[in-house]
Amino acid sequence: MANIKIGGVTVNQTPLDWKGNFNNIIDAISEARLLRVDILCFPELAITGYGSEDLFLSYWYPQKALKQIQKLLPYSQDMTICVGTPVRVQELVYNCIAVLENGKLKGLVAKQCMAIDGVHYEFRWFTPWSAGEIISFDFFGENVPMGDIIFNNGEYKYGFEICEDAWRGAARPGYRLKDRNVDFIFNPSASHYAMGKSRLRETLIKESSKELNAIYFYVNLLGNESGRMIFDGEIMVAKDGRLLEKNQLLSFKAYQILTFSTEQEITASIGNPQKYKKEEEFSQAVSLALFDYLRKSRSKGFVLSLSGGADSSSIAIMVAEMVRRGILELGSDLFLQKLHLDIALVPGEPEKQIVHQLLTTAYQGTKNSSKDTLESAKKLAESIGAVFYEWEIDEEVNSYTAKIEKAIGRSLTWQKDDITLQNIQARSRSPIIWMLANINNALLLTTSNRSEGDVGYATMDGDTSGSISPIAAVDKTFIIKWLKWAETSLGYQGLQYVNALQPTAELRPQDNKQTDEDDLMPYPILLKIEQNAIRDKRSPMDIYLILKEEIDIAPSLLKKYITKFFKLWSRNQWKRERLAPSFHLDEFNVDPKTWYRFPILSGGFIEELEELASLDE
Incomplete structure (x- = not known):
């Protein structure tokens, strides 16, 4: 058969950025033309962006998307272009791939299987297409086929599985494509990023190419498109069960x-060129997500309340990593241009100069703060080039305390008012750090992690206050491990100070020797309970029976920890509802807007925990 060159394009799109999205597409087409590509496939919903949410439900939005398709027609001369777009047919909206060729729309392929788990709620917007159904669609006065269709390009036949279509086992469209003897199957996707997920996709693509007897081409969206989900921009080609090509x-x-050209000699699989550790993936994903969030919000930088502890230190390092990786891939000039920044760099250490412009930090101490955390925060900020301020908030705390004491007619004490006296310190930090963010036209970064979100170990309108929460989807155990890895593997020597400290909120008097794990439980045990309860959705009793075999701990203490977790979890759902937007990074998270929905008001597992308490040990 004649040689044919096929190409996949990942694009970083943004909902409602019609001009930017269109330019990304035509720029990619221009480059593909220079590469002499015959069939070029873009990701799912590349015209609009996947995260357009309820815009898909309007009449005008899908219609405007089709006008973008119409504008693309002249760019399809002597090339086939496949691009994702929403399509409305009367009252229903479909997730489609438009196939353009020689200035014409050849047809629209509609997605048959909707993603409805985890971060995906596609049934809210889209209707699944019925297998085998084909209709005639009016495309600005011209009738084109729409539905379950395949296409020809010379001697070759090709078809599509759109993202979730490929993950449905025996129900997947690929088996019907195999029966129709297609040579290529394209999988244009908007598959959210999660650490380790690439390996699962790679297995699917390799097995699909063998089982479906076709060259299988996978193309995913790229970037932090609309605030929460990250897309990794993965492109892969497989044939006969072997992975042939994979991008960065x-x-x-x-x-x-x-x-990929069909005339390429296929001798062996390339294997996996990116066998990254989880820590490396985390660094890459958060760096890109922060970069996209900053430039798409057109903010001028970040502000961070830098406590010297693990959480805020990890976020400071991620901003530095954003700068380092951005310069490495784009160069300083393009990196700054994309961030809409005009900085005159001088010779030497451009990364520190840019971090100094982008990241402003402040250590907000009280009489309960230690010299160790101040030193940790200051040394870290200096090591990466961030602006660093320090001040004390005791005056504000004392003012609030005096007012409430006068109102209620008694003094507050640590014995009687422990939570109140802790929380007022955290909340007193919020107004002044917000002032700094407003002055700088910057995004205020919050520092809560997933473990704290589970049990409400965070002060609402205190350490949870901010514009975006970069680490809210990862557990504290991982954060601590990642910081040690970043010090040695990424070379951030300023982390030696925080890595020598034990995590503590520093909200009680210093002679109390407060630590996070004393307040809660050991973080590794909290993680085990969380994984079983939230990820695997098990009951308190099931978790007890599982963990008493897995970890060496007294049964009575294990019961105590499980009971504490479920009580705090159900009591603090309202906090999770109010957390700043966060990135989805792990296999699961506790954000009710993107993964785990739980009632704000509930019975709090009373019967389940009573059953656990009564179990003989």
Whole structure:
């Protein structure tokens, strides 16, 4: 058969950025033309962006998307272009791939299986297409086929599985495509990023190419498109069960192209060129997410209340990593241009100069703060080039305390008012750090992690106050491990100070020797309970029976920890509802807007915990 060159393009799109999205597409087409690509496939919903939410439900939005398709027609001369777009047919909206060729729309392929788990709620917007159904669609006065269709390009036949379509086992469209003897199957996707997920996709693509007897081409969206989900921009080609091509993931570029020619001699699989540790993936994903969030919000930088502890230190390092990786891939000039910043760099240490412009930090101490955490915060800020301020908030705390004591007619004491006296310190930090963010036209970064979100170990309108929460989807155990890895593997020597400290809120008097794990439970045990309860959705009794075999701990203490987790979890759902937007990074998270929905008001597992308490040990 004649040689044909196929290409996949990942693009970093943004809902409602019609001009930017269109330019990314035509720039990629221009480059693909230079590469002599015959069929070029873009990701799912590349015209609008996947995260358009309820805009999909309007009449005008899908219609405007089709006008963008119409504008693309002239760019399809001597090339086939496949691009994702929403399509409305009367009252229903479909998730489609438009196939353009020689200035014409050849047809629209509609997605048959909706993603409805975890971060995906596609049934809210889209209707699944019925297998085998084909209709005639009016495309600005021209009738084109729409539905379950395949296409020809010379001697070759090709078809599509759109993202979730490929993950449905025996119900997947690929088996019907195999029966129709297609040579290529394209999988244009908007598959959210999670640490370790690439390996699962790679297995699917390799097995699909063998089982479906076709060259299988996978193309995913790229970047932090609309605030929470991250797309890694993965492109892969497989044939006969072997992975032939794979690109660099989580790029800072507007688009990437990967090509494959049928005349290429296939001798062996390339294996996996990116066997990253979880820590490396986390660094890449958060760096890109912060970069996209900053530039798409057109903010001028970040502000961070830097306590010297693990959480805020990890976020400071991620901003530095954003700068380092962005410069490495784009160069200083393009990196600054994308961030809408005009900085005159002088010779030497451009990363520190840019971090100094982008990141402002402040250590907000009280009489309960230690010299160790001040030193940790200051040394870390200096090591990466961040602006660093320090001040005390005791005056504000004392003012609030005096007012309430006068109102209620008694003094507050640690014995009687422990939580109140802790929380007022955290809340007193919020107004002044917000002032700094407003002055700088910057995003205020919050520092809560997933473990704290589970049990409400965070002060609402205190350490949870901010514009975005970069680490709210990862557990504290991982954060601590990652910081040690970042010190040695990424070379952030300023982390030696925080890595020598034990996590503590520093809200009680210093002679109390407060630590997070004393307040809660050991973080590794909290993680085990969380994984079983939230990820695997098990009952308190099931978790007890599982963990008493897995970890060496007294049964009575294990019961105590499980009971504490479920009580605090159900009591603090309202806090999770109010957390700043966070990135989805792990296999699961506790954000009710993107993964785990739980009632704000509930019975709090009373019967389940009573059953656990009564169990003989």
